[in-house]
Amino acid sequence: MSKLESSFQVLPKRLEARADYDVERVRQAFPILAESIYGKPLIYLDSAATSQKPQVVIDAMSRFFLKENANVHRGVHYLSVRATEAYDQARAKVQGFLNAEHVEDIVFVRGTTEAVNLVAQTYGKVHVQAGDEVLISAMEHHSNIVPWQMLCEQTGARLRVAPINDAGELQLAELERLIGPRTKLVAVAHVSNVLGTVNPIQRIVQLAHAWGARVLVDGAQAAPHLQVDVQALDCDFYALSGHKMYGPTGIGVLYGRRELLEAMPPYQGGGDMILSVSFEKTLYNKPPYRFEAGTPNMVGAIGLGAAIDFLAALGPKAIAAHEQGVLAYGQRALAAVPGLRLIGTAADKVGVLAFVLDGIHPHDIGTILDREGIAIRTGHHCAQPLLQRFGLAATARASLGCYSREQDIDALVAGLAKVQELFR
Amino acid sequence: MNVDLRDLYQEVIIDHGRHPRNFRALKGATHTAEGFNPLCGDQLRIYLKLTDGLISDIAFQGSGCVISQASASLLTQAVKGQKPEQALALFDRVHALLTEGPNAQQTPPELGKLAVLAGVWEFPVRVKCATLAWHTLRSALAGEPQVSTE
Numbered sequence: 001m002s003k004l005e006s007s008f009q010v011l012p013k014r015l016e017a018r019a020d021y022d023v024e025r026v027r028q029a030f031p032i033l034a035e036s037i038y039g040k041p042l043i044y045l046d047s048a049a050t051s052q053k054p055q056v057v058i059d060a061m062s063r064f065f066l067k068e069n070a071n072v073h074r075g076v077h078y079l080s081v082r083a084t085e086a087y088d089q090a091r092a093k094v095q096g097f098l099n100a101e102h103v104e105d106i107v108f109v110r111g112t113t114e115a116v117n118l119v120a121q122t123y124g125k126v127h128v129q130a131g132d133e134v135l136i137s138a139m140e141h142h143s144n145i146v147p148w149q150m151l152c153e154q155t156g157a158r159l160r161v162a163p164i165n166d167a168g169e170l171q172l173a174e175l176e177r178l179i180g181p182r183t184k185l186v187a188v189a190h191v192s193n194v195l196g197t198v199n200p201i202q203r204i205v206q207l208a209h210a211w212g213a214r215v216l217v218d219g220a221q222a223a224p225h226l227q228v229d230v231q232a233l234d235c236d237f238y239a240l241s242g243h244k245m246y247g248p249t250g251i252g253v254l255y256g257r258r259e260l261l262e263a264m265p266p267y268q269g270g271g272d273m274i275l276s277v278s279f280e281k282t283l284y285n286k287p288p289y290r291f292e293a294g295t296p297n298m299v300g301a302i303g304l305g306a307a308i309d310f311l312a313a314l315g316p317k318a319i320a321a322h323e324q325g326v327l328a329y330g331q332r333a334l335a336a337v338p339g340l341r342l343i344g345t346a347a348d349k350v351g352v353l354a355f356v357l358d359g360i361h362p363h364d365i366g367t368i369l370d371r372e373g374i375a376i377r378t379g380h381h382c383a384q385p386l387l388q389r390f391g392l393a394a395t396a397r398a399s400l401g402c403y404s405r406e407q408d409i410d411a412l413v414a415g416l417a418k419v420q421e422l423f424r
Numbered sequence: 425m426n427v428d429l430r431d432l433y434q435e436v437i438i439d440h441g442r443h444p445r446n447f448r449a450l451k452g453a454t455h456t457a458e459g460f461n462p463l464c465g466d467q468l469r470i471y472l473k474l475t476d477g478l479i480s481d482i483a484f485q486g487s488g489c490v491i492s493q494a495s496a497s498l499l500t501q502a503v504k505g506q507k508p509e510q511a512l513a514l515f516d517r518v519h520a521l522l523t524e525g526p527n528a529q530q531t532p533p534e535l536g537k538l539a540v541l542a543g544v545w546e547f548p549v550r551v552k553c554a555t556l557a558w559h560t561l562r563s564a565l566a567g568e569p570q571v572s573t574e
Contacts, residue, residue, distance in 0.1 A: 367549075393487045394465045
């Protein structure tokens with residue numbers, strides 16, 4: 001039985017779960033989805049690049065600017081106290097979202113990229129030395145490759161890469177073989193931004209911890225689709241970006257295990273990250289503030305908090321069930337397009353349909369679909385080594401969100417027929 | 425079919441894009457350069473042979489969209505047999521056509537087949553696809569090994 005057939009076998013159960021998920025109502029929460037592009041209704045299939053924003057997130061951010069704006073952790077005045085409360089509340093919402101043990105385990109950063117760089121340049125600088133190894137996977141985004149390459153260059157450590165199979169699944173036996181006494185850090189995506197593959201994080205953590213290696217999980221593509229529980233995963237660091245999960249850009253999260261954060265040196269110097277400063281000696285603040293130098297992205301954190309409330313109201317399980325239905329429909333519909341090859345056919349995957357068309361470059365597909373009002377991503381998706389693994393320089397990628405519908409897939413398939421007509 | 429899409433994807437462009445001319449490595453090349461478009465991952469290498477002050481032969485290899493491949497293919501046909509300074513003057517003309525549009529200048533007759541690239545101007549995100557080969561040509565003539573459109 002093919003992978004596609006096996007994924008259809010579980011459909012009836014998922015369809016049942018979808019019965020009370022009203023996607024049209026969900027769509028009404030996103031004002032931008034009513035927009036027209038070149039006079040055609042917007043078909044947004046680029047949520048893996050960035051998700052759209054619900055009205056509640058937009059409102060929370062504008063309310064902060066309209067009624068609550070002041071700097072946090074500074075003033076004794078009313079607004080500063082209110083702003084600090086709102087910022088702290090956002091941190092508590094993230095703690096709940098990730099099921100972190102302590103609210104202090106949550107560090108606000110600009111996004112996943114900054115979270116990975118922070119760990120590489122603080123934890124990594126202290127614990128990774130010449131001759132040590134950092135292990136990543138072949139499906140990583142550039143943001144989970146380059147910071148480790150930089151660390152390896154600085155320290156003389158070696159970057160190792162765990163391979164994947166043709167379906168786009170991590171080869172666990174190979175990964176296990178690559179982990180050893182030299183491995184200090186394993187950095188791996190929870191969900192691949194190109195393949196949609198869901199990696200078995202719990203198992204990877206077990207394998208790494210058996211050798212005393214720490215694990216950083218890039219959760220940018222997982223947070224909008226999966227229920228994330230950092231304690232159940234038992235990972236040491238977890239990174240995510242607000243804008244991929246219906247929140248604003250410029251805000252992200254680094255979760256870190258408390259004892260690790262407490263032992264880490266600061267990332268950047270400045271205000272808010274200190275206890276006291278003299279020209280002779282500065283005492284650093286405790287986590288998370290030690291890692292949040294300067295005035296933080298307050299409105300970003302508040303928007304992220306509103307996005308977390310929005311996700312909770314829809315229900316992560318209901319969203320996942322709905323998206324699985326659209327994904328299965330999309331896999332079937334795209335597989336029927338002549339000359340189309342799906343890239344990433346893992347048994348356990350979410351949210352992403354990457355593909356190539358015989359004889360037509362993805363960039364041309366993207367331009368022609370754009371004129372139909374259909375937004376997809378084309379190119380290497382910041383994962384050039386992964387694409388090289390499949391012998392490709394670029395793919396087209398349609399990605400899903402909580403507002404995606406089977407109709408969007410139908411529009412995509414109709415658009416692809418126009419692409420093929422133009423290139424006939 | 426969408427009218428402005430046909431402006432971009434003209435028959436000549438699709439023909440050259442799918443069946444590029446002079447698509448090969450060039451033995452005995454005196455100049456070569458590699459061009460990248462980091463945004464979309466397009467990559468191409470241009471080889472040329474200067475003999476007695478003329479571009480006596482030119483070829484390219486690479487991968488990219490139909491616009492980038494067609495532009496490179498048309499380029500090789502256009503500059504073969506020219507002096508380097510003529511090729512550089514053509515670079516300026518094509519660059520102006522792509523970035524300022526056909527109305528910014530009188531499309532001179534010597535642009536010939538290259539005039540089919542005019543439609544790209546209406547698709548700003550695709551301009552770099554069309555200019556990649558031309559930047560690579562300029563680098564090759566200047567003796568620079570690599571160029572990026574960013």
